[in-house]
Amino acid sequence: MKKYCYQNSRRQFLRTTGTLAAFSLAPTMLVKAFPIENAIPQPVPKEKITLLVNGIERSAEIDGRTTLLDFLREQLGLTGTKKGCAMGQCGACIVHIDGRRMNSCLSLATFNNGKTVTTIEGLAKEDQLHPLQEAFVVHDAMQCGYCTPGQIMSGIACIREKRAGSREDIQRYVSGNICRCGAYQNIVDAIASVQESGKTV
Amino acid sequence: MPALTSMEKNQFLENDSPRADAIEKVTGRAKYAAEHRIENIAYGVFVCSTIAKGTILTIEEGPARKAEGVLDIITYKNCPATPGYEPLLPDGGKNPRQWWGLKVLYDNIVRFYGQPVALVVADSLENANAAALLVSIQYQSEPFETDFHSARKDAAKLKASGTYSRGNAASLEGAFVKVSGEYTTPIEVHSPMELQATIAVWEGDDKLTVYDKTQGPKSMQGTLARLFAIPDKNVRVIVNYVGGAFGNALRPWHNVPAACIAAKKLKRPVKVVLTRPQMFNLTGYRPQSWQQLTMGADQDGKFLGIDHQAISMTARYEDFREGIVNASRFLYACDHVQTNYKLLPLDVSVPTWMRGPGEATGCFALESSIDQLAHQLKMDPVALRVKNFPAINPESKLPWSSNYLKDCYEKGKELIGWNNRPAVPGSKKEEGMLVGYGMANGVFGAGRGQASVRAILLPNGTLTLQSAVSDMGPGTTTAMIKIAADNLQWSPDKIRFTLGDSDLPPGPTQGGSTTTSTLGTAVYLVCEALKKSLQELALTHLEGFKGATATAIDTKNGIISWEGQRVTIEKLLIAAQKPFIEITKDSQGTNAQELKHATNSFSCHFVKVHVHPKTMEIKIKEVVTTADAGKIISDNTARSQMLGGVVGGIGMALKEELKFDHTTGQIINASFAGYRVPLHTDIPKTTVWFVNKPDPIINPIGAKGLGEIALIGLAAAIANAIFNATGKRVRDLPITPEKLGYKTK
Secondary structure, X not given: OHHHOOOOOHHHHHHHHXXXXXXXXXXXXXXXXXXXXXXXXXXXXXXXXXXXXXXXXXXXXXXXXOEHHHHHHHHOOOOOOOOOOOOOOOOOOEEEEOOEEEXXXXXXXXXXXXXXXXXXXXXXXXXXXXXXXXXXXXXXXXXXXXOHHXXXXXXXXXXXXXXXXXXXXXXXXOOOOOOOXXXXXXXXXXXXXXXXXXXXX | OOOOOOOOOOOOOOOOOOOOOHHHHHHOOOOEHHHOOOOOOEEEEEEEOOOOOEEEEEEEOHHHHHOOOEEEEEOOOOOOOOHHHOOEOOOOOEOOOOOOOOOOOOOOEEOOOOOEEEEEEEOOHHHHHHHHOOOEEEEEEOOOOXXXXXXXXXXXXXXXXXXXEEOOHHHHOOOOEEEEEEEEEOEEOOOOOOOOEEEEEEEOOOEEEEEEOOOOHHHHHHHHHHHHOOOHHHEEEEOOEOOOOOOOOOOOOOHHHHHHHHHHHHOOOEEEEOOHHHHHHHOOOEOOEEEEEEEEEOOOOOEEEEEEEEEEEEEOOOOOOOOOOHHHHOOOOOOOEEEEXXXXXXXXXXXXXXXXXXXXXXXXXXXXXHHHHHHHHOOOHHHHHHHOXXXXXXXOOOEEOOOOHHHHHHHHHHHHOHHHOOOOOOOOEEOOEEEEEEEEEEEEEOOEOOEEEEEXXXXXXXXXXXXXXXXXXXXXXXXXXXXXXXXXXXXXXXXXXXXXXXXXXXXXXXXXXXXXXXHHHHHHHHHHHHHHHHHHHHHHHOHHHOXXXXXXXXXXXXXXXXXXXXXXXXXXXXXHOOOOEEEEEEEOOEOHHHHOOEOEEEEEEEEEEEEOOOOOOEEEEEEEEEEEOEOOOOHHHHHHHHHXXXXXXXXXXXXXXXXXXXXXXXXXXXXXXXXXXXXXXXXXXXXXXXXXXXXXXXXXOOEOOOOOOOOOOHHHHHHHHHHHHHOOOOOEOOOOOHHHOOOOO
């Protein structure tokens, strides 16, 4: 990984921020520029990857720094997977990688070479919605819709992992999916209804 | 195992249709601003200031310019002249169409920590992000102030922003019971899930298309036309979906002009998406506030006087004010009311309207004070509110267009089980936890603005309605289809509502709980006109309809019928030799004075909490939220909006607080890890109930507004329930175990 990083030592960074804090108490001061002597851009590595995305083989030569999320959205045009924070804190970008749920913003695309990825676009079969998509419609488990794909991908995994045995369990095991409109109660209702129906997810 | 879906049955599901855009949203097909695919797009990333106040001395951008894929670095030094940025016109006169607020990349002045000072544009997001780290900026820093509570104590720093007085300020002196308290609320940030995003595409020098996250495509069109001094018709703003906003997309933020300026300079489409940390600093927030509320009552509980003082923060470079003290003037009958509101400018970015702007903060103080008064009078808090119910609006002296708060009280008490409320705070336990019940009211103005809607009826009976609005999540599309379907008595399946494009007939900006009232009225009028047009066409062109009076002709279900004769729309259009029918209708706005009535929506929230007697951990057990919002148009989406208000209120009461490091002026918790928002696990069983009686005055559809009152009052209801459980009144949000007296050893 080292070769992908700009060489800016941690110590130097700390020294700079330390300087900033100390100086800000003074009435007027010059803030030292961020030290850039060592921050020389390195050549960006390109890597060739092949993934099975929603059943379709996708090959691309990509920038080694590209996250799986940005690869899906910016390069494959699969924008159903949402970017809410890009720091693994909101769950909007959850996809299934080899069947496991994962924040796609925290995974570099190259890490997923040879893997199988399912996104929200891969759930419905032709015009037939996935049972949890259907339940989200029926229970109005959304408002703005932006967190919805992540909630659905997470909800499916929650049921598959057998973590949907009680409302409290559902709440706990999808608690990594933030919804600011506040559709939480309806989302849990939707997941619970699919769990109760016994349908295969 | 108990049934999983037994929480609150969504009683509306059986008789209501699903959200109109639900399928698009659950399949991932709904396209948000940043998701439009544009050929040859470049990516812009902001470099933000690392001081809170001062000037830029030098910008070292050499290494960044040499980095891979970098196309340009735009700073105040090379930012192209932009007409709307100029304070003066070429003839020396003042520019009346100047950009509102901070002009990004315009000058070398730093006004707050994290202000964008450069835009790095590259051929990929990765390259732009990497190059942004290489831009090195030297500043001349100046003393700054970000600490609201230390600054507000210096009267010289405050800016008067309105006083109000009726009756006698001395009325409180002889009160049987008097309560007074200081209430403080922190900065709260909207933090919608969708990041603020703009894609700008120029065609030549004077034609601009913008894909933007905005609550007002039409207003954005005008703003951008002024910025670049081009005609409105040369600017097209597209916003098919808005991923939540709660007020923060009411105005353009720095990403909008920056993307447009960069795209014009580079002659290439540019996309600028803010990062999550930037969302906490660059898209407005609910300002930090201090309030002092004093009120008194006679021994029967009649309010003798209210004195409400408030201070809220704003930016040094722009004033932002909201109606913090307003509800105290009219929510209850009281002859003697004084309010005073002041602003405190600090070296921070500017606040903006956030769901329930002003009233959410003000009602926390007002409704907590009334609860305290009720406690001291040994009265039931609901009974005290009924005692002071205002027959008319005591501020404007106008009668209410409708006010069914008393219905809310009755139903709310029944649904929450109010008779289980302990009369003595802290006296009741359940499962080892202290139990408390609380309630509080919310109120917000119900407005009606101007809107225009076009109706296009095709021979196959499909009706398309169009207006340049956006839908940030409440379900505007769904509600408009419902209004048209009810008015025409047509199946909703035959009706579409198109929005999200500034080229459509002008619609309102979505905000202030007015969209349904404003836009719905225009939909109603265009449907009325359509019916009339169908009747007239039938009369003129259909043989069998001779002798009918126009109004006797029925148009139900898209069939034109009169005395046993039935004609399809297709046949009618053939007879009339028209390929389709197109009608556009304007609906003029109105106001309380014109209506001779005070128009408001009301809510009343009931909350049951558990508090652990040792750890003081707070668990909300149940919420019943009731509202008088006039006629409910779309049951399903209206219920969801109320549920959302409860979640927002829980965040305000127990979790959300943006914090500064006052030694650097920097925000220290600008992420979802540091800024605590409500999660799935925080959400109790919630029941929604609507009065659902049409308002006879405000508009022909009878609907008032819903978005704001869903949240306003919630924080006080929770605080009051916590008081009832523990006997401790916390007046500083958010309420935490520590503020209830829990001490870590």
